[in-house]
Amino acid sequence: MNTDQREVRVRFAPSPTGPLHIGGVRTALYNYLFARKYGGQMLLRIEDTDQNRFVPGAEDYIIESLNWLGITIDEGPVNGGPHAPYRQSERSEIYRKEAERLVAEGKAYYAFDTAEELEAMRKRMEEANAPAAQYNAITRLQMKNSLTLSAGEVQERIASGAPYVIRLKVPRKEDVRLNDLIRGWVVVHSSQIDDKVLIKSDGLPTYHLANIVDDHLMGITHVIRGEEWLPSAPLHVLLYRFLGWESTMPQFAHLPLLLKPDGNGKLSKRDADLGGFPVFPLQWKDPFTQAVARGFREDGYLPEALVNFLAFLGWNPGTEQELFTMDELIQAFSLEQIHKAGARFDIQKAKWFNHEYLRRQPNDRLAEAVVRQAAADGVDCPVEKAEKITGLMKERVTFAHELYAESAIFFRAPESYDPAVVSGKWNDEAVRALTAFRDALASAEDPLTAEAAKTVLATSLAEAGIKQGKIMQALRLAITGVGAGPDLMITLEIIGRQETIDRLQLALDKLAVGSSPS
Incomplete structure (x- = not known):
């Protein structure tokens, strides 16, 4: 990867128009991995020049999302830096100065056209079957701008407060070239680029101007962003030149789209709603409608799992390894291994990652959730018990909040018994075996460990002349009500000696041979 001779500096530049889409999170992650791989800097810049779309709380949401995922920022609106301010709404004079310079150099111009005049121009172009109804090298000469009006009239309009915009003067016949680090050479003829507005009538810059000015002044060396910005890249190349x-234009890398689960089209919130999964890192409550959108964090995903999942949406390390720490991702990451084609969003793979990371979590960390949920349910669960439950159950769940939900057998005796297991495994031999085990436990000593339970069971069955394999499912049925589940001896250790005795007695009382289970 050519990073030229400058220190690598990348930026994540979201607009605070609502919750951060998961595609934006992946863009931030790739920027972060690239910067850290080359010992560079990661900037956060808030692109809030479109005040009509500004949403209160969105900036804080963006920052909280990055913090949760472990994407650390070197310069930005919170921790500052040598290129402050990092909110574009606070940099308006910088952009206007550069736009006015372009006008003075004949590379941009003032345009005074009204909305009605612009619409009339578009209709004329459509009626003439023009390739595109746009403001360009041809149509600009038919409009009201500083290229068709006298200098005096232009100054008079500006002095009178007449609304105007500043447009870029795009050359009429010229190939604009861009060597994208992912897609290779991109060539667009200037006739396909319209005279984009640089300064809007409200005095604020458009994305195109602010983006280029900020990237230059902030020393950005690589612009890693979504594929949706690729059509704008030739315009940006022109702006750098003008x-x-x-000579200091950053290198560009346009990332593949995130696709719907079926691979047909760009992933949207509607797709997520239909599929029953989130597309935002954190839960979001709309400040205007109060509507709540679910988030990966609140759904129970671990940040490490989401990072690992997102890293693989468009990138592959070229090895069989799938589970990476952040440091390992940094070392393995490269733009050369990013695919051009869109990446299908497979939520089942995200769940797989979460399961794999969950089962690697320390028991004491996960036990806190079990204790908390049990208390909310009116159930007392000591931390020691919660840690044992966690150690036994975390292999069987996807999310931490499922640990308590799947652990009912450790807190209460079964209220019913699986009729299929009863009919197939509950017989006179099972009754004799469990009675013997119950009696042996009654004289055993506390605490009942898994090893002790195993020993007591083997001894009592041997004395009764019963083979263990024949009654194990009946024993599980008596303890849990079903025929399958986590390690039975550890289960007995967790519920304890007296509870085991009580459950055996309950099953013996309720499941008389030949009766129907209840």
Whole structure:
């Protein structure tokens, strides 16, 4: 990877228009991995020049999301830096200065056209079957701008407060070239690029101008962003050239789209709602409608799992390894291994990652959730018991909140028994075996460990002349009500000696041979 001679500096530049889409999170992650791989810097810049779309709380949401995922920022609106401010709404004078310079150099111009005049122009172009109804090198000469009006009239309009915009003067016949680090050479003819607005009538810059000015002034060396910005890249190349910054223009890398689970089309919130999964890192409550959108964090995903999942959406390390720490991702990551094609969003794979990371979590960390949920349910669960439950059950669940939900057998005796197991395994031999085991436990000593339970069971069955394999499912049935589940001896250790005796007696009382289970 050519990182030229400058220190690598990348930026994540979201707009605070609502919750951060998971595609934006992946963009931030790739920027972070790339910067850290080359010992560079990661900037956060808030692109809030479109005040009509600004949503209160969105900036804080973006920052909290990055913090939760472990994507650390070197410069930004919170921790500052040498290129502050990092909110574009606070940098308006910088952009206007550069736009006015372009006008003075004949590379941009003032345009005074009204909305009605612009619409009339588009209709004329459509009626003439023009390739595109756009403001360009041809149509600009038919409009009201500083290229068709006298200098005096232009100054008079500006002095009178007439609304105007500043447009880029795109050359008419020229190939614009861009060597994208993922897609290779991209060539667009300038006739396909319209005279984009640089400064809007409200005095604020458009994304195109602010983006280029900030990336230059902030020393950005690599722009890693979504594929949706690829059509704008040739325009940005022109801006770098017109502003005289072509020699320090960053290298571009346009990431593949995140696709729907079926692979047909770009992933949207509606797809997520239909599929029953989130597309935002954190839960979001709309400040205007109060509508709540689910988040990966609140759904129970671990940040490490989500990071690992997102890293693989468009990138592959070229090895069989699937589970990576953040440091390992940093070492393995490269733009050369990013695919051009879109990446299908497979929520089942995300769940697999979460399960794999969950089962690697320390028992004491996960036990806190079990204790908390049990207390909310009016059930007392000591930490020691919760840790044992966690150690036994975390292999069997996907999310931490499922640990308590799947652990009912450790807190209460079964209220019913699986009729299929009863009819197939509950017989006179099972009754004799469990009675012997019950009596042996009554004289055993506390605490009842898994090893002790195993020994007592083997001894009592040997004395009764019963083979253990024939009655194990009946024993599980008596303890849990079903014929399958986690390690039975550890289960007995967790519920304890007296509870084991009580459950055996309950089953013996309720499941008389030949009766129907209840």
